[in-house]
Amino acid sequence: MNKAAAAIKPDKRARTLITPEGLALPLTLASRGARAGALIIDMVIIVIGLIAFQWVMQALFEGVMEGIGFDPQQRLPGSAEFLVIISVLIGFAAWYGYFLVQELGPRGATLGKRLVGIRIAARGGGRLTPEAVIARNLLRDIEVFYPLIALLILIGLSSQGEDVGALGFVLTGWLLLFLLFPFFNRDCLRAGDIVAGTWVVERPRTRLAAVLSTQGAATAEGASEVTGVRYDFGEAELSIYGERELQTLERLLRDSQPDALKAVHATICRKIGWDPGAGDERAFLEAFYGQLRSRLEADMRFGKRKADKFS
């Protein structure tokens, strides 16, 4: 990821949530691509599930019909009728229940949303209510499914040579209007989100990383394992960089890729006027990180902050 993209992209989707404790929490809106992906995954799951279910019901139904010997005079036997009812009701329940039950659950996300790492939340930091979840899911029908199904039927009709007139264009326009809806507002809301007062956010999943200042040369008395020397930086050397550079260095140390470490080692040495050696980059960087952070945090406690090397 280049620097410009990293700096601009998260800003556009970043929102702040104020908890009742008065704490500002950063929140990232889910990207439109992630949401489309989640919807497609959910659709595939529902459709495959329903097809498999219908297939089983079909097999059962045929078994029942064989039992009465396909006699057209005879009415549907009770068992066949029961199967029809079950399939209609289960179809309805799967269609609405799949989204409702999962989004009302503690994760606030369907399986597709979980897979792409997003969840729904009440806009503006309120409590997510069942009514909101119901509203946003009822609206999904007219946004996507009704026009889509109607279009499929129309395509079927016109392939049989029937004249469908301008209806196809109307339906396509309808579908496009709602599909493109999230592109016309800042918060990527679809129509259902507007009516329900919800939005879709990314679900952060970070693990607690190891403490850096207890390992290697970053500790108080830490010395290089290779040379046994302790790197000590003076006032002048530590006053060059700011918080931004410190956190970049932290990321590099955690990733610990030798090439990157070497390059950064050379850059820092050039900047502070040291002669870059070779072979002991990690210890140097750990010591530099530990001492720079110690200095910046000490300043912080006195209310002095240095955002980056330019400030």
Next chain:
Amino acid sequence: MKAPVISSWFGRGQVAAPPDIKSAALRSDRFRLEREGDWRRLEDILARMERGGLRRIADADLIAMPALYRTAASSLSVARETSLDAATLGYLEALVQRAWFQVYGPRQGFIRWFRSFIFGGWSRAVRSLWLDICIALFVMVAGTVVGWLLVARDEAWYYRLFPAGVGEARVPGASREQLLATLATENSADGLSAFAAQLFGNNSAVCILAFALGFAFGIPSLLLLVHNMALLGALLWLFAGQGLVVELAAWLSVHGTTELFGILLSGAAGLHIGRTMAFPGKLPVLDAAAAAGRRSAVVMVGVVIMMIIAALLEAFPRQLVEGTSGRFVIGGTMLAFWLTYFILYRPRIAGDAAGAGAA
């Protein structure tokens, strides 16, 4: 985009023992090491809560959770002022956010919500839409009249409203006996329950459509109501020609009082959203739309239930009960029940379980 979601599914739980607190050179890292245990405990409880089932969590953990949440939140605000460890800050932000979703998340599951919905929430939501219901009722009556007048003026309209299938008896010019036969009962209940299931599917789809179309300022909802009721008006005209209005009304009333009531409510719910978006009042449009959407969603869940009842009534009593008076009794009872339930049933709001009116 962040990729490593799948990795979080595997390798849970192997947590390295935290290093000795005194070994940390930095004050901010000592701060972190002192509190890390609480954070990890909170994370563990959260993971179990998210996996579902509060039953699997020990009571002690459940009681400790709000306190742990506040600990983590205060750790975060302290760390923001004292620590430059980006990894710890990121972890804490994510942790507090996850905990926030659980602590301030949906307080009730579907079952509890549904109970409060049946016992008060539903009728409250319906009452809060009274103006829209009045408008929708007016539109429905107007639609019926329009249907009647259209067909009375020109019979060709009848065929436009009901594209006649082969063997359809209900066409202009049909004799009294033919029309009466369409109102007759079935001899047995065979096949009727499958019929009911299909009716339910169709009717609830129409209702959800009427609701969802309210998004376009309510106008398509009203058009849908007019169209549906024009069909009824045309049918009334047809039977009136042979002096069968009372019989038709009885036949329709069995399920019609429930079904038309449901259609009325769904049209009103759609109209409510549209009207609120057009005239949001003092609130911003988005907030007003959200509040109206939540109120209407409650009504819509009720409409689906009404459609189930209507389909059952349509399939069984209507096809099996003979006689005008018997049919009127069933239809009238249902209408009286719904009116009583929506207008007179006003239980006190228990706790904060109020769903409908509070939004």
